[in-house]
Amino acid sequence: MMQLSCPWCGLRDETEFACGGTTHLERPPLAATDADWGHYLFFRDNPKGVHLERWRHAWGCGQWFNVARDTVTHDVLAVYRMGDPPPRLGA
Amino acid sequence: MRYSALALLRGALSGHRNWPPAWRSPEPKPQYDVVIVGGGGHGLASAYYLAKNHGITNVAVLERGWLGGGNTGRNTTVVRSNYLYPESARLYDFSLRLYEGLARELNFNVMLSQRGHLMLAHSRHDLESMSRWANTMAMHGIDAQLLTREQVGAMVPALDLSAGARYPVLGAFMQPRAGTARHDAVAWGYARGADHLGVDIIQNCAVTGFVTDANGHVTGVDTSRGRIRTARVGIAAAGHSSVLAKLAGFRLPVTSYALQAMVTEPLKPRLDTVVISPGTGAYVSQSDKGEMVIGASLDLFPSYAQRGSFGVLQGVVAATLAMFPSFSRLRLMRQWAGIVDVVHDSSPIIGPTPVPGLYINCGWGTGGFKAIPVGGWTLAHVLATGRNHELAEAFQLERFVTGRLIDEAAASGIAH
Structure with missing residues (x-):
């Protein structure tokens, strides 16, 4: 079973967490075109490889945090807090 | 050759040692009228209906691995058309009706069992x-x-x-x-049918890029077995649709x-x-x-x-x-x-992409197997005519901008 390291609670099983999808999405201004708004809501990179995503320790402390995870190997490459900039990986 | 009781009897008399291969394994030609990316059920059905319904036989199906080695060979073989909205009902029931005649159509037993x-x-x-x-x-x-x-x-x-x-x-x-059908047989039946009509099925051939002209129109695909020229490409790659879209320079509303x-x-x-x-x-x-x-x-x-x-x-x-x-x-x-x-409304996308000449069939999410016949039928139609099939009109990429979603989350069966 995949395990994630909650920044507050430490290493726990995947079943305690809920994935909130891609992180670092920026909401466009209210004056955005329909196309920009549609892309913000629905269109994603959906990478085969490193994905920056939000997780919530839903059946634990309830906190959100960010994870850099490989979508092929499921290796967790970094765990960082909401509001932190994306980590530099493999540098 | 045509499969029949007589052919089986003849096969038995020679110890079943002389059955010909069900399809050829040709070398890719330098040019095709249409290239289909993805040799699963949807890609093979698209090639079959291009040849059968539209007379376009200079077609290649490029498959990175082996035929039906992706979701076509991994699903739970359920076919049904119990969808809620009229657009989906028409689409999926057309598919089920094609399934009902598929074994006869393909001269290949797809073992459809309408067990409810x-x-x-x-x-x-x-x-x-x-x-x-x-x-x-x-x-x-x-x-x-x-x-x-x-x-x-x-x-x-x-x-x-x-x-x-x-x-x-x-x-x-x-x-x-509703019921089940044999998933491998659906892929093999369409492959054999398409091959008989002249389609080249090329396995172990990964697409590594798309070639476009100065206007951005597709002119070919780069593959692990060299460049293939073509003016029309259909993508039917299910979970890998985003990977191919990235090669072509656009994004999809797919996870x-x-x-x-x-x-x-x-x-x-x-x-x-x-x-x-x-x-x-x-x-x-x-x-x-x-x-x-x-x-x-x-x-x-x-x-x-x-x-x-x-x-x-x-x-x-x-x-x-x-x-x-x-x-x-x-x-x-x-x-x-x-x-x-998976897309946000659990409904497919069958039609043009932002790249002229490049069409896509994706977004079936958890329910692609039941839709193989209609997915192939409608992708073949838009590849052949440049116009969306009537059944696919509501299932376009642009609905994620207009907001005209067709939310079939419940009918897709399992939790999303």
Whole structure:
């Protein structure tokens, strides 16, 4: 079973967490075109490889945090807090 | 050659040593009228209908691995058309009707078994939404029935209907024409049919890029076996659609997830219909070999790994045993996952992309197998004519900008 390291609670099983999808999405201004708004809501990179995503320790402390995870190997490459900039990986 | 009882007899007389291959393995030509990327059910059906319906036979199907080695060979083989909205009802029932004639059409036994599909109601609210659903289907001219608890018990004696059942069954909603088909046979049948009509099926050939001219129009594809010139490309790559879209320079409203399934050791006939419990996220049917085929809900985090997580596996096994306690001593023989292309409204995308000449068939998510005939039919139509097929008109990429979504999250069967 995949395990994630909650920044507050430490290493726990995947079943305690809920994935909130891609992180670092920026909401466009209210004056955005329909196309920009549609892309913000629905269109994603959906990478085969490193994905920056939000997780919530839903059946634990309830906190959100960010994870850099490989979508092929499921290796967790970094765990960082909401509001932190994306980590530099493999540098 | 045509398969028949006579051909079988002739084969038997020569010890079954002289059967010709069902399709050729040609070297790729430098140029094709149409190139299909993806040799699963949808890609092969697209090639077949391009040749059959539109007379376009200078077609290549490029497959990175082997035919039907992706989701076509990994699904739980259920076919049905119990969808809610009129656009979906038309689309999926057209597919089911093509399935009903497919073995004859392809001269290949796809082992369609219309054994019925039961969706269990575990609460009064389930019953109410199912009666709305069944009535809507009836209005669309599609067979649907509501079953009482007693009728369910008579139809599925293995189901736990006792007072102590963990998930009480109040009734069910059934589509009698739904059932299962042999997934490999669907891929092989379309492959053989397309090959006979002149289509080149090229396996072990990965697409590594798209070539465009100064106007951005597709002029070819780069592959692991060299460049192939073509003015029209159809992508039918399910969970890998976003990877191909990235090569072509655009994004899709798709997220790839792993969807798990598993089979038990074979046993004598015990279950002669398909039973799904949306509330618990498990569904079961019995294969012709006798294995219980168990399908799970999605592993709800993005994944390209063709294996499922143990957490979901535990949950689906627990849910299955709550429904069918007598299965508790069966051993699981195999467990696997396919990578499915989930969009926000659980409806497909069949039509043009931002790149002229490049068309896509994706977004079927957890339910692509049942849609193979119509997916192929409609992708072939837009590739051949440049116009969307009437059935596919509502299922365009632009709906994610206009907001005209067709939300089939419930009808897609399992939890998203």
